[in-house]
Every structure is written in structure tokens, then in C-alpha cells.
Amino acid sequence: xxxxxxxxxxxxxxxxxxxxxxxxxxxxxxxxxxxxxxxxxxxxxxxxxxxxxxxxxxxxxxxxxxxxxxxxxxxxxxxxxxxxxxxxxxxxxxxxxxxxxxxxxxxxxxxxxxxxxxxxxxxxxxxxxxxxxxxxxxxxxxxxxxxxxxxxxxxxxxxxxxxxxxxxxxxxxxxxxxxxxxxxxxxxxxxxxxxxxxxxxxxxxxxxxxxxxxxxxxxxxxxxxxxxxxxxxxxxxxxxxxxxxxxxxxxxxxxxxxxxxxxxxxxxxxxxxxxxxxx
Amino acid sequence: xxxxxxxxxxxxxxxxxxxxxxxxxxxxxxxxxxxxxxxxxxxxxxxxxxxxxxxxxxxxxxxxxxxxxxxxxxxxxxxxxxxxxxxxxxxxxxxxxxxxxxxxxxxxxxxxxxxxxxxxxxxxxxxxxxxxxxxxxxxxxxxxxxxxxxxxxxxxxxxxxxxxxxxxxxxxxxxxxxxxxxxxxxxxxxxxxxxxxxxxxxxxxxxxxxxxxxxxxxxxxxxxxxxxxxxxxxxxxxxxxxxxxxxxxxxxxxxxxxxxxxxxxxxxxxxxxxxxxxxxxxxxxxxxxxxxxxxxxxxxx
Numbered sequence: 268x269x270x271x272x273x274x275x276x277x278x279x280x281x282x283x284x285x286x287x288x289x290x291x292x293x294x295x296x297x298x299x300x301x302x303x304x305x306x307x308x309x310x311x312x313x314x315x316x317x318x319x320x321x322x323x324x325x326x327x328x329x330x331x332x333x334x335x336x337x338x339x340x341x342x343x344x345x346x347x348x349x350x351x352x353x354x355x356x357x358x359x360x361x362x363x364x365x366x367x368x369x370x371x372x373x374x375x376x377x378x379x380x381x382x383x384x385x386x387x388x389x390x391x392x393x394x395x396x397x398x399x400x401x402x403x404x405x406x407x408x409x410x411x412x413x414x415x416x417x418x419x420x421x422x423x424x425x426x427x428x429x430x431x432x433x434x435x436x437x438x439x440x441x442x443x444x445x446x447x448x449x450x451x452x453x454x455x456x457x458x459x460x461x462x463x464x465x466x467x468x469x470x471x472x473x474x475x476x477x478x479x480x481x482x483x484x485x486x487x488x489x490x491x492x493x494x495x496x497x498x499x500x501x502x503x504x505x506x507x508x509x510x511x512x513x514x515x516x517x518x519x520x521x522x523x524x525x526x527x528x529x530x531x532x533x534x535x536x537x538x539x540x541x542x543x544x545x546x
Numbered sequence: 547x548x549x550x551x552x553x554x555x556x557x558x559x560x561x562x563x564x565x566x567x568x569x570x571x572x573x574x575x576x577x578x579x580x581x582x583x584x585x586x587x588x589x590x591x592x593x594x595x596x597x598x599x600x601x602x603x604x605x606x607x608x609x610x611x612x613x614x615x616x617x618x619x620x621x622x623x624x625x626x627x628x629x630x631x632x633x634x635x636x637x638x639x640x641x642x643x644x645x646x647x648x649x650x651x652x653x654x655x656x657x658x659x660x661x662x663x664x665x666x667x668x669x670x671x672x673x674x675x676x677x678x679x680x681x682x683x684x685x686x687x688x689x690x691x692x693x694x695x696x697x698x699x700x701x702x703x704x705x706x707x708x709x710x711x712x713x714x715x716x717x718x719x720x721x722x723x724x725x726x727x728x729x730x731x732x733x734x735x736x737x738x739x740x741x742x743x744x745x746x747x748x749x750x751x752x753x754x755x756x757x758x759x760x761x762x763x764x765x766x767x768x769x770x771x772x773x774x775x776x777x778x779x780x781x782x783x784x785x786x787x788x789x790x791x792x793x794x795x796x797x798x799x800x801x802x803x804x805x806x807x808x809x810x811x812x813x814x815x816x817x818x819x820x821x822x823x824x825x826x827x828x829x830x831x832x833x834x835x836x837x838x839x840x841x842x843x844x845x846x847x
Contacts, residue, residue, distance in 0.1 A: 301574050302570065302571070302574050302576065303576075304576075305567050305570060305571045305576055306567075307566075307567035307568055307571070308567075353567060355567070355570070377682055380685065381685060382681065382682050382683065382684075382685065382845060383682065383845065384842050384843055384845070389568065389571075389578050390578065391567075391568070391571035391576035391577060391578055392576055392577065392578075393574070393575065393576050393577075395685060397685065398683055398684070400683055401683070401684065402683065403677075403679040403680040403682075403683040403684065404602075404680055404683075404684060406605055406606070406609045408608075408609035408612040408613065409605055409608060409609050409612070413605060413608070416601060417598075417601050417602065417605050420595075420597045420598035420601050420602075421598055421602075421680075421684055421686070422684065423594070423595065423598070423685075423686065425597070426597055449612070
């Protein structure tokens with residue numbers, strides 16, 4: 268069974284369309300719940316600006332020459348971050364995504380969340396998958412108080428929900444009176460705690476967590492892991508990106524190993540993690 | 547047995563005829579994560595995000611001046627200084643003031659009204675391209691960003707208008723019942739700005755060079771809009787079509803409308819109403835439609 272898993276998951280992402288039905292037909296019906304997320308031959312390409320190589324350092328004369336020679340803009344590079352990934356996630360799944368830096372983990376999460384448009388292929392979801400994180404909406408010149416309100420609205424809460432959650436967020440972050448000061452005066456730990464407290468205040472159908480959970484002191488780490496556990500129980504499906512493999516082994520029932528934008532291996536956490544550690 | 551096998555098995559038929567993942571998705575009622583909502587659904591989503599839009603606009607205004615010593619006072623000082631510079635330039639040095647009665651009021655009205663539209667156009671063009679991290683992190687109708695930027699400018703306009711009305715009074719113009727129409731023209735201009743901001747947001751998101759080019763475009767627009775001179779005086783010798791084009795220019799129309807109310811003390815003519823209303827509706831409909839058409843592509847490049 269294990270070999271089959273590996274073989275399937277290695278072949279499938281390459282050309283899922285041409286997969287012939289000659290693979291052993293399954294006798295039993297999949298008993299796990301209904302699918303919540305289907306990723307179908309997903310390709311993500313994005314453009315990076317300002318990534319000039321050494322040979323073409325940006326000065327005005329070079330830029331002019333490039334236009335005269337009708338070359339493209341060198342500062343614009345295309346990154347093919349996810350190259351044909353396919354899988355199905357079911358209700359109740361907690362899926363860990365592992366891989367080296369730059370293997371496309373975060374990009375895949377963003378695509379599932381519907382934040383990065385697919386270049387080719389598609390992501391089908393049930394309900395709105397949400398990425399855990401509101402950092403981008405917050406403004407460091409503003410007080411913690413204003414940022415809590417701004418962050419909650421950015422996640423789509425209503426005013427009554429914001430009022431209801433406000434005290435809980437302040438309590439959980441443990442920043443106390445600092446909530447009245449601008450966030451730029453916070454220590455990095457305090458900032459991280461507040462950000463986590465805000466972003467975890469909402470419940471989601473499909474929850475996507477992109478590492479950086481292990482912030483703050485040991486006390487807060489314990490608190491935040493507990494919070495994640497609660498959120499996982501409340502959510503239908505959880506995707507977790509982490510470099511800390513212990514966390515993945517503890518919390519996930521499936522693991523996807525991404526390598527250079529493709530699925531290298533997929534399946535039972537123990538097997539995949541074992542293979543990953545050997546590689 | 548583990549999940550992925552069943553997933554693939556089901557995807558590939560699981561004993562039945564081969565079924566693609568797309569068909570599986572359809573059978574279970576899953577939707578594409580990225581699909582442009584229909585226009586009514588989009589408008590509803592935007593309405594649901596009204597608190598975010600307002601809070602985001604206010605927050606940006608608060609944080610904008612939070613590091614300067616005079617703080618929020620700059621909201622008043624900036625328009626005042628702007629008017630002072632232009633008055634020195636065109637009123638004193640170039641001597642424009644001799645031909646136009648009450649030139650300071652004429653000039654300040656033009657500057658304030660034009661600045662509102664100019665700033666919305668410039669910030670609208672940046673509203674998507676400078677918020678890519680926000681777009682890549684959270685899900686919301688993207689039109690919320692250009693809208694928030696326009697509302698931010700509207701909040702700033704409140705200060706400019708207070709300064710403008712005060713200066714107009716100081717230069718000796720009386721308060722008339724026509725002042726009651728000020729909110730009407732501001733509303734028309736705001737609607738025009740919302741539409742233009744949305745239009746520019748999409749342009750700025752996909753044409754990076756737009757932000758470099760815009761200051762020149764808006765400055766040309768400034769000179770063509772009769773902020774410093776009276777269009778009908780200057781264009782007397784020009785062919786009709788050109789004169790008509792200059793007066794049909796939306797910025798010129800909103801400026802003239804405001805001058806009618808504040809300085810000339812006359813009810814704006816019918817063509818002024820028609821022009822202002824036309825531009826407001828035209829910009830809103832075209833801008834919104836144009837922005838919405840690319841909804842699923844923002845955040846990619």
C-alpha cells in the first residue's frame with residue numbers, strides 16, 4: 268500500500284489528465300467526508316519586479332538600449348512557483364505541507380485561499396478558505412487599539428463582532444496598557460503576540476496557517492498552540508505550513524511534500540516525514 | 547488506507563468511468579476559489595465591507611501625519627500653503643489678478659476643487675499596486691481599496707473646504723442661499739472621483755510606469771482646467787470645438803460650478819449641471835465596470 272501511495276503521488280502531479288484508469292481500482296468507497304478543497308493541475312506564475320541580474324544593473328543608458336533593442340524589461344522576472352499540483356482535501360483533514368525554502372509552500376496556500384490567480388488549472392473550494400494572518404492590514408504608526416479594530420474589519424467582521432472580540436484579543440495578547448500606544452513602540456514579541464491574537468479571533472471553514480506560530484515566550488507559545496488546536500477543531504479543513512516537523516507530526520493526518528513546485532510525495536505523516544528527513 | 551489514494555482513486559474513476567477533478571468538484575458543489583462575482587454580488591460584498599473601507603481610510607489619514615510635529619494641523623496647512631504658492635506665482639508675479647475680479651478667491655476655489663480630483667487620481671493609481679501584500683493576504687472585494695483612498699481624500703477635503711469658505715468670506719464675498727448647493731456639487735465631484743479612482747487603480751495595477759507618468763498628466767490637466775485663468779476669456783479667439791472641449795473638461799466644469807456658487811453668486815447654467823452630472827455618472831459606471839472586469843487578476847503582477 269505504501270509503495271502505491273508513493274507511486275501514485277509521484278506520477279499524478281506530473282500529468283494527472285493522462286492518468287489511465289489502469290491503476291488498481293478501489294473496491295471500497297472513500298468513507299471520509301465530502302471534499303472541501305480540490306486542487307486540479309495548479310500552476311502559479313508570478314512576476315517579480317526589480318530583480319535585475321548583475322549584468323544589467325539599472326541605469327538610464329542601459330534601459331534605453333534595451334528599449335531600442337526591443338528586449339523585455341529585465342527587472343521583470345517570471346517565477347513559476349507551483350508546477351502542476353493536484354490533490355483533494357476532505358472534511359476533517361489536517362494537512363501539513365513541508366518542503367525546503369522556496370519550494371512553493373506559501374504560494375500554494377495563497378492560491379488555495381484564492382489570493383493568487385492560477386496561471387493554469389484551478390482550485391475548487393467549499394466556503395471561503397482564509398489565511399491566518401492580518402499583518403498586512405495593520406499600520407505600525409497606529410495604536411494597538413486602532414489596529415485591533417482595523418484588523419478585525421479587514422478580516423470581514425461586523426461592528427458587533429468587533430466589540431465582542433475586542434477584550435478577548437487584548438487579554439489573549441497580554442499587552443495590557445500598551446494597547447494605547449502605537450505599535451511601532453512595541454517589542455517584536457509584543458507585536459507578534461498582538462498580530463496572532465487578532466488573526467486568530469475569527470473562525471473559518473477552511474483554515475490556512477503559514478508557520479510563524481512559534482512566536483513570543485514559552486507561555487505564549489503554549490497559549491497559541493492551544494488556540495490553534497481549538498481553531499482546527501472548529502474548522503472543517505486545516506492546511507499547515509511549518510518547518511517544525513514535530514508540529515506537523517502532532518497535528519496532521521496527511522502530509523504533502525513539495526519540492527520545486529511539484530508534489531514529491533504525499534500521504535501518511537510518518538512515512539512522508541521519514542522520507543523527507545532522509546532526503 | 548490513507549486518504550490520498552482514495553482521493554486519487556475517486557478522481558480517476560474509482561471503478562467507475564474516469565472522472566476529472568473538475569467534475570468531482572462540480573458533483574460536490576465546490577466553486578473555483580478565484581472567480582469574479584457577478585456585479586450585484588460584488589456590490590453586496592462591497593457594502594458588507596463598508597466598515598473596513600471607512601476604518602481603513604481614517605486609519606491612513608491618522609497615520610499619515612502621526613510622525614510630524616504639527617500632526618493633524620497639516621490637513622489645514624497643506625491646502626493653505628498650496629493656495630499661497632499659486633497666488634504668489636500667478637497673482638503677484640504673473641499679474642493675472644488685474645484682469646479677474648477677486649482673484650484670490652477665484653484662484654483658491656480652483657486650486658481646492660482641482661486638488662481634490664488630482665489627489666484622488668494619483669492615490670487611486672497607487673491603491674492596488676502599493677497594497678499587494680494586503681491583497682495577497684486577505685480576501686475582500688478589491689474595489690474596497692480605491693474606494694478607501696477616495697474616502698480618505700474626501701476626509702481631507704473637509705478641511706480644505708473649511709479653509710476655502712473662510713478665505714472666500716475674508717475676501718469679501720457674502721454668504722448666500724447658493725451655499726446650500728455646495729454639498730450637491732461636492733457629491734457629484736466625489737462620485738466622479740470614485741469612478742476615476744477605480745479606473746486609475748486598474749491602470750496603475752497593470753502598468754507600473756503609470757505612477758511615473760501621472761504627475762505630468764495631472765499637471766497638464768491642471769493648466770488646461772482654468773484654475774489660474776478664466777477659460778471663456780482666454781479661449782475667445784480659439785475655434786468653437788476647442789473651446790467646447792476645454793469647457794467640457796470635468797475638472798473645469800466642477801471648478802466653474804463651485805465658482806458660480808461662491809464668487810459669481812449665480813445659479814449654475816443648465817449646461818454646467820448637465821456636464822457635471824454626465825461626468826459623475828459616466829465615470830462611476832465606466833470606472834466600476836472596468837475595475838470589476840479584472841477583479842480576479844489583481845495581486846498577480
